[in-house]
Amino acid sequence: MQKKRKWRRLPGFRSGTRWKLVTASLVYTLVLIGIITAVFSGGPSNNTGENLSEEDASTETEAADEVTALKNCSDFEDDQQLYDYWTENEFSSENDPSSLDANNDGVPCAVLSEGMSHEFTAYEKEQTGEASEADIPSYTLHKGKNTTYDNGVYLNYYVIPDVEPTSIDETDIDTISDEVIMNVKDKEEFNLLTISFVDAEEAMEYGGYIYGKTDYFPHGEINAAEDYETGDYSDHEISTVYGSINNAGLPKQEENYPTEKQLEMYFYWAGPAYEQSSDSENSPVETTADKFDVPKEKVEQAIQKASHR
Incomplete structure (x- = not known):
């Protein structure tokens, strides 16, 4: 009696029929390929673990950033501390994770920051692009004579816009004033600052301001400066006069210039x-x-x- 081979016992090979043998061979081959692929690919569980790890790390980072950023207005001692926090984190009306800027005007904690509202507004323009360099008239900045009294310093600066005299308007004066104040504060300390807008270098010596004048004083009052240390801008306010020293109002008419x-x-x-x-x-x-x-x-x-x- 002839002994059957072991593979003849597998389903599909028992009968010895040709078409069954071919079909069974294909099925067993596909199964074998599937097993080999699963073994050498590392299995789906490893990939899932890697994805979860990356997601967990990202979530932890975001959570840490959120804890660092979130603040309340009551967390700040004064407007300068608030300003430092706001600018160092590059916050704006479009990026305010703590919702400190309730009305989305770029000035957080309106009551606390009242004395530095112009600084916040100028910074808001930088962050949001509302006032690009193309929007700010080019100008030349001249430093006038400083006045020193007791322990105080009174700075005088002159701005000469590089445009036609009759084209300067109030918005230009406000924008340039904000920029000059921020730049001067970064360079030197003072008690009082006056920025005069003129149309020529000769006007710095003869005739006073032409387009307008911006004062940066404590509470907007020149006499209040003696109560503050040099470099203390906690209660400084911007006060602007539009027009010349002898002619109020802007813009001036071209035919009268x-x-x-x-x-x-x-x-x-x-x-x-x-x-x-x-x-x-x-x-x-x-x-x-x-x-x-x-x-x-x-x-x-x-x-x-x-x-x-």
Whole structure:
């Protein structure tokens, strides 16, 4: 009696029928490939573990950041501490995890930060892009003479916008003032700061402010500065006057603005002509008229127009 081989006992091979043998071979081959793939791929459980680990780590990091960021207005001693916290974390009305900025205007804890609202507003513009460099008129900043009294320091700065005089408006003055105040505070300490907006370097010496003037004083009052240490801006406020020292209001009308030659005559009359007239019998107007070879009436018209520009 012939002994059957072991593989003949497997289902599909018992009958010896050809089509059954082929079908069984294919089935067993596919099963074998599946087992080998599962063994050498490391199994689905390992991948799941790796994904969970990454997710857990990410969750822990986010939770740690959230604990560090979340604050209440009562957690800050003063507006400077609030400002440092707000700027160091690069918060804004669009990024306020603690919901300190209730009305989304970029000024957190409105009551506490009232004295530094302009600083917060300027920083908000930087963070949100509301005032890009293209939106801020280019200008030249000149430092005037400092005034020192007792233990206080009074700084004077002059801004000359690099645009047509009649194009400056109140928004430009506010934006530039905010920027200058922040930059000056980073460089030096003071009690009082005045920023005068002028249209020429000569105007820094003759005629005072032309477009406007911004004061940065404690409570907006010059006399209050003596009660504060130099560099203490906790109660400083911005106070701005729009227009020239002799002509309130902006913008000025182009047809009423003095020409370049009229300004030259005015600045000569206000400075060198007065010095020269003291050594001669001519008045400053006559000296100016001789300098520019024009009638005295032309000089007087230039003085009148430039004085009220």
